[in-house]
Amino acid sequence: xxxxxxxxxxxxxxxxxxxxxxxxxxxxxxxxxxxxxxxxxxxxxxxxxxxxxxxxxxxxxxxxxxxxxxxxxxxxxxxxxxxxxxxxxxxxxxxxxxxxxxxxxxxx
Amino acid sequence: xxxxxxxxxxxxxxxxxxxxxxxxxxxxxxxxxxxxxxxxxxxxxxxxxxxxxxxxxxxxxxxxxxxxxxxxxxxxxxxxxxxxxxxxxxxxxxxxxxxxxxxxxxxxxxx
Numbered sequence: 004x005x006x007x008x009x010x011x012x013x014x015x016x017x018x019x020x021x022x023x024x025x026x027x028x029x030x031x032x033x034x035x036x037x038x039x040x041x042x043x044x045x046x047x048x049x050x051x052x053x054x055x056x057x058x059x060x061x062x063x064x065x066x067x068x069x070x071x072x073x074x075x076x077x078x079x080x081x082x083x084x085x086x087x088x089x090x091x092x093x094x095x096x097x098x099x100x101x102x103x104x105x106x107x108x109x110x111x
Numbered sequence: 112x113x114x115x116x117x118x119x120x121x122x123x124x125x126x127x128x129x130x131x132x133x134x135x136x137x138x139x140x141x142x143x144x145x146x147x148x149x150x151x152x153x154x155x156x157x158x159x160x161x162x163x164x165x166x167x168x169x170x171x172x173x174x175x176x177x178x179x180x181x182x183x184x185x186x187x188x189x190x191x192x193x194x195x196x197x198x199x200x201x202x203x204x205x206x207x208x209x210x211x212x213x214x215x216x217x218x219x220x221x222x
Contacts, residue, residue, distance in 0.1 A: 011151070035209055046201055046213035047154070090153070094209060097161065098144075098169065103153035 026091030117214035134202030
């Protein structure tokens with residue numbers, strides 16, 4: 004079983020929709036989690052860190068459920084520019100563990 | 112402030128050839144990483160360097176060597192390239208906030 008798993012998608016949603024991605028992790032030692040965004044043929048870039056109490060950054064909300072070992076990312080009022088691959092990342096020790104990514108396409 | 116730079120951006124090699132991928136960061140970060148990204152596999156760690164003068168193997172180190180030349184530079188070497196090493200390679204660095212900054216990537220094809 005992979006340490007970090009994600010539904011690869013693609014998630015095709017209309018502009019303005021709300022979409023949620025989940026990510027599960029197997030290593031309970033992971034203390035920190037992140038969501039990265041990767042545009043086609045570009046490098047990953049940090050979207051937001053995920054805090055235990057949940058956190059919001061504009062239209063983006065991240066949640067962490069340690070009991071069930073999953074992380075979620077909610078995008079409200081999706082824009083065309085949100086189309087990308089979203090990578091879930093854990094930090095169980097010294098090194099980061101990346102999920103395979105979930106592809107989102109926001110359609111006009 | 113250029114962040115993380117990588118060269119080359121594209122490379123085609125024949126099986127058995129060698130090459131070195133260069134990476135440099137100007138953010139004074141201690142930790143640097145080399146990943147490869149393949150379809151459906153996500154990013155997999157090849158080698159990392161927690162500080163100048165130290166390097167350690169990651170998940171997929173076979174066929175690669177690294178050198179942490181100084182705090183800024185971390186190079187990845189393929190001594191004898193194989194088609195299985197066709198991939199996109201990303202260098203990254205990380206500071207005290209646990210935020211990773213990635214270079215633009217190197218697309219390598221081994222024929």
